[in-house]
Amino acid sequence: xxxxxxxxxxxxxxxxxxxxxxxxxxxxxxxxxxxxxxxxxxxxxxxxxxxxxxxxxxxxxxxxxxxxxxxxxxxxxxxxxxxxxxxxxxxxxxxxxxxxxxxxxxxxxxxxxxxxxxxxxxxxxxxxxxxxxxxx
Amino acid sequence: xxxxxxxxxxxxxxxxxxxxxxxxxxxxxxxxxxxxxxxxxxxxxxxxxxxxxxxxxxxxxxxxxxxxxxxxxxxxxxxxxxxxxxxxxxxxxxxxxxxxxxxxxxxxxxxxxxxxxxxxxxxxxxxxxxxxxxxxxxxxxxxxxxxxxxxxxxxxxxxxxxxxxxxxxxxxxxxxxxxxxxxxxxxxxxxxxxxxxxxxxxxxxxxxxxxxxxxxxxxxxxxxxxxxxxxxxxxxxxxxxxxxxxxxxxxxxx
Numbered sequence: 473x474x475x476x477x478x479x480x481x482x483x484x485x486x487x488x489x490x491x492x493x494x495x496x497x498x499x500x501x502x503x504x505x506x507x508x509x510x511x512x513x514x515x516x517x518x519x520x521x522x523x524x525x526x527x528x529x530x531x532x533x534x535x536x537x538x539x540x541x542x543x544x545x546x547x548x549x550x551x552x553x554x555x556x557x558x559x560x561x562x563x564x565x566x567x568x569x570x571x572x573x574x575x576x577x578x579x580x581x582x583x584x585x586x587x588x589x590x591x592x593x594x595x596x597x598x599x600x601x602x603x604x605x606x607x608x
Numbered sequence: 609x610x611x612x613x614x615x616x617x618x619x620x621x622x623x624x625x626x627x628x629x630x631x632x633x634x635x636x637x638x639x640x641x642x643x644x645x646x647x648x649x650x651x652x653x654x655x656x657x658x659x660x661x662x663x664x665x666x667x668x669x670x671x672x673x674x675x676x677x678x679x680x681x682x683x684x685x686x687x688x689x690x691x692x693x694x695x696x697x698x699x700x701x702x703x704x705x706x707x708x709x710x711x712x713x714x715x716x717x718x719x720x721x722x723x724x725x726x727x728x729x730x731x732x733x734x735x736x737x738x739x740x741x742x743x744x745x746x747x748x749x750x751x752x753x754x755x756x757x758x759x760x761x762x763x764x765x766x767x768x769x770x771x772x773x774x775x776x777x778x779x780x781x782x783x784x785x786x787x788x789x790x791x792x793x794x795x796x797x798x799x800x801x802x803x804x805x806x807x808x809x810x811x812x813x814x815x816x817x818x819x820x821x822x823x824x825x826x827x828x829x830x831x832x833x834x835x836x837x838x839x840x841x842x843x844x845x846x847x848x849x850x851x852x853x854x855x856x857x858x859x860x861x862x
Binding site: 566 | 625627628632633683684707708710711712718750751753754755758773776777819820821822823825826833835836839840842843
C-alpha cells in the first residue's frame with residue numbers, strides 16, 4: 473500500500489455570496505437603505521447649494537422655487553425627508569457603537585449615548601427653526 | 609415525566625456535503641424527538657447517535673464557552689448549544705455551516721484564515737516594560753481593566769465573521785473578532801505593542817474596510833461588541849492622522 477492511498481480527497485466547497493444577500497436579513501436591508509440614504513442626502517445638499525448660488529439672482533431664484541412646487545418635486549422632497557429621518561435614526565442608534573465612554577469602572581449605557589444625540593438633534597433643529605422664523 | 613413530549617417531533621433540514629462523493633451540497637431532512645429543554649446541538653447529537661452516524665460537525669463544551677458549535681440556524685449565525693428547539697418549533701429548523709468560510713464536510717468549516725488573522729493582529733500581551741519574576745506582577749486598577757474587559761470575553765466562535773457581509777465580499781478584511789482582540793490589547797494599560805498593531809488594523813484591509821453594518825455585535829453570544837471595537841479604532845486612527853497632520857503643518861511654519 474502506498475502512502476498516497478492514505479490521503480483523503482480534501483476538496484472544500486466555497487459558497488458564493490448571492491447578489492441578493494442584502495435581502496436575506498432585515499438588518500442587511502436597513503443597512504443598504506441607510507447607505508442609499510446618504511446618496512439621496514448628498515443630492516439634496518447639491519440642491520441647497522444651488523439655492524445658495526442663486527440667492528443673489530432673485531428672478532432665477534424665484535424660477536427655481538416655482539419648479540420646486542411641481543408635484544414630482546414634492547414627491548422627491550418626501551422621499552428625501554424619509555431617507556433623512558432613516559439616516560438620522562439609524563446613525564443615532566449606532567452612535568453607542570462608536571462612542572464608548574467610561575466613568576471610572578462603569579461604561580456609560582448605550583441609551584444615554586444615543587439619548588444625548590437625539591437631544592442635540594432636537595435642540596439644534598428647534599434652534600434653526602427659531603432662527604428662520606425670527607429672520608422672517 | 610418526559611412522556612407527554614415523546615410523541616412530538618421536530619424537523620431538521622441539515623446541510624450535507626461529502627467532499628469525496630458530493631459535487632454540490634444538499635439538504636437532508638431528519639425527524640428528531642421534540643423536548644422543551646433541547647437545543648439544536650442536542651438534536652444533532654441525537655441524529656449522530658441514533659439516525660445517521662455520518663453527520664459531521666464540531667462541538668465540545670455544550671455550554672457557550674468553547675465557541676466550536678457555531679452554525680447558521682435558519683440563516684442566523686448562532687451557537688447551536690444555545691439555540692433552543694422551542695424557539696423554532698413547530699417550524700422546521702435549517703442548519704448550515706457558518707457562511708463565508710469554505711466547507712470541509714457537512715457543518716465543518718475551514719477557519720485557517722481566521723487563525724492567520726488572529727496572529728496578524730498580535731492578539732497577545734506585549735509588556736510595555738519587561739519585568740522579571742522578582743519584580744512581581746503587572747498591576748492594574750479596576751478602571752483600567754474596564755477599558756478592555758468587554759473585548760476580552762471573545763470565545764473565537766466566528767459568528768461575527770459569518771454575519772459580516774464585508775468579510776463575505778472581501779476575505780482580506782481582518783474582520784470583527786480579530787480587530788476586537790487587537791483593541792483588547794491596545795486598550796490594556798500593561799501593553800506596549802499598540803503601534804505595531806496599528807500598522808495592521810489601520811490598513812485598507814483593517815478598520816476602514818468596515819461599513820458599520822453592525823451585525824457582528826448583534827450575533828455575538830458574549831456581548832463583545834466587535835462593531836464598537838472597530839469604530840473605536842477608527843476614532844483613534846482618525847485622531848492620530850489629524851494630530852500628525854497638524855504637527856507637520858506646525859513644523860512647516862516654523
